[in-house]
Amino acid sequence: MTATKSRTRPAPATSREIDAGTYRVVVAAGLRHEYARLIADAAPAHHYAIVSDVEVAPHYAEPLVLSLAAHGPVSIHVIPSGEAHKTRDTWARVTDGLLDAGCGRDTTVVALGGGVVGDLAGFVAATFMRGVPVVQCPTSLLAMIDASIGGKTGVDTAAGKNLVGAFHPPAAVLADVETIRTLSPAQRRAGLAEAFKHGVLADADYFARLEAQLPALLDAEPSATLEAVARSVEIKAEVVRADERENGRRKTLNLGHTLGHALEHVSGYALLHGEAVAIGMVLEARIAERLGLAEQGTAQRISEVLARAGLPVQRPAALSVDAIVDATRLDKKARQGRVEYSLPAGIGVMAAADSGWSLPVDDQLVHEVLA
Numbered sequence: 256m257t258a259t260k261s262r263t264r265p266a267p268a269t270s271r272e273i274d275a276g277t278y279r280v281v282v283a284a285g286l287r288h289e290y291a292r293l294i295a296d297a298a299p300a301h302h303y304a305i306v307s308d309v310e311v312a313p314h315y316a317e318p319l320v321l322s323l324a325a326h327g328p329v330s331i332h333v334i335p336s337g338e339a340h341k342t343r344d345t346w347a348r349v350t351d352g353l354l355d356a357g358c359g360r361d362t363t364v365v366a367l368g369g370g371v372v373g374d375l376a377g378f379v380a381a382t383f384m385r386g387v388p389v390v391q392c393p394t395s396l397l398a399m400i401d402a403s404i405g406g407k408t409g410v411d412t413a414a415g416k417n418l419v420g421a422f423h424p425p426a427a428v429l430a431d432v433e434t435i436r437t438l439s440p441a442q443r444r445a446g447l448a449e450a451f452k453h454g455v456l457a458d459a460d461y462f463a464r465l466e467a468q469l470p471a472l473l474d475a476e477p478s479a480t481l482e483a484v485a486r487s488v489e490i491k492a493e494v495v496r497a498d499e500r501e502n503g504r505r506k507t508l509n510l511g512h513t514l515g516h517a518l519e520h521v522s523g524y525a526l527l528h529g530e531a532v533a534i535g536m537v538l539e540a541r542i543a544e545r546l547g548l549a550e551q552g553t554a555q556r557i558s559e560v561l562a563r564a565g566l567p568v569q570r571p572a573a574l575s576v577d578a579i580v581d582a583t584r585l586d587k588k589a590r591q592g593r594v595e596y597s598l599p600a601g602i603g604v605m606a607a608a609d610s611g612w613s614l615p616v617d618d619q620l621v622h623e624v625l626a
């Protein structure tokens with residue numbers, strides 16, 4: 256009976272592979288049970304150094320240590336969790352940990368965690384012995400669809416986020432969508448904001464599928480998560496491949512981020528990155544409408560779906576408009592005093608293809624939209 260029933264339904268895809276240029280991205284439910292073999296295949300080494308954080312390690316580190324031990328000596332380096340620890344100090348402590356563990360040139364670093372672990376472990380790998388391979392095993396939605404793809408690694412300084420780092424593409428990215436189940440609902444929502452961003456910047460059908468699958472995605476349902484992660488990875492990898500060093504199309508990935516970063520900064524990082532990006536996307540779509548670049552209704556459609564996902568879509572009243580506008584000037588994207596924005600032309604298409612995918616916007620208009 257059960258067998259007959261399941262035969263009438265199309266079998267859900269349980270695994271997807273995306274070619275990201277120099278490396279492959281595997282997305283699957285339960286992939287953690289294959290991590291060791293896949294890591295040893297993608298980046299065979301004498302020593303495997305796992306970097307994780309205090310929240311992720313208790314869930315997933317032990318089986319990985321045990322299974323990797325079949326391939327060589329393994330060490331594990333657990334850092335405190337959170338953006339506050341994505342620093343040069345943590346980089347130094349992890350690097351010293353690798354040296355103490357006897358790691359040499361023949362080491363593969365394995366990043367097991369969210370984007371903080373991925374960026375930090377990637378930067379350790381980029382600099383250790385002038386560069387050793389890193390395999391990214393992202394465990395947060397944001398790390399799966401965004402941080403682990405593209406090869407940017409780095410740490411924060413007192414002057415700002417991600418100001419010290421290196422381009423160091425991974426040897427492979429291994430995303431087990433089942434790990435999202437232990438991620439907090441707030442962090443899931445924040446990751447979804449970046450998935451919707453991918454829909455807005457490249458694929459209206461994907462945006463609509465995310466909309467339709469929202470309850471399953473919020474619930475961390477593996478097959479819905481797998482489809483979303485796989486499509487987001489394809490979009491990000493394609494954009495990055497077209498523009499490895501961020502002179503052109505890669506700028507479209509900054510949609511929602513000029514205002515998003517400013518909001519995040521002014522909130523003292525009380526807003527999660529994805530929450531700030533959600534507000535930023537809605538406001539930047541409104542700017543695009545005011546400039547006549549986007550179809551009317553674009554901002555409204557984005558706002559409605561993000562609100563349904565439980566994300567904020569308006570400037571929190573406590574954050575001053577002046578402070579936010581000032582903070583946009585701190586962004587790396589500001590050039591000669593004019594703040595550049597990558598703006599949507601509608602759902603699935605970006606504006607300013609002819610002018611390098613970004614445009615300067617007057618502070619006055621930004622003020623009006625924020626008010």
Ligand SMILES: NC(=O)c1ccc[n+]([C@@H]2O[C@H](COP(=O)([O-])OP(=O)(O)OC[C@H]3O[C@@H](n4cnc5c(N)ncnc54)[C@H](O)[C@@H]3O)[C@@H](O)[C@H]2O)c1
Nearest residue numbers: 310336337369370371394395397398401402407434437438
């Ligand atoms: N390199 C890039 O291209 C790129 C792109 C986007 C973002 N980033 C960076 O990524 C970082 C944000 O990533 P994030 O949102 O994953 O933050 P994060 O790494 O801080 O993870 C968020 C929280 O979830 C916990 N966590 C992660 N996976 C878990 C799991 N499966 N179960 C339980 N808890 C889990 C973490 O311990 C942390 O407390 C930022 O530092 C940002 O700059 C980098």
Ligand SMILES: [Zn+2]
Nearest residue numbers: 449512528532
């Ligand atoms: Zn982002």
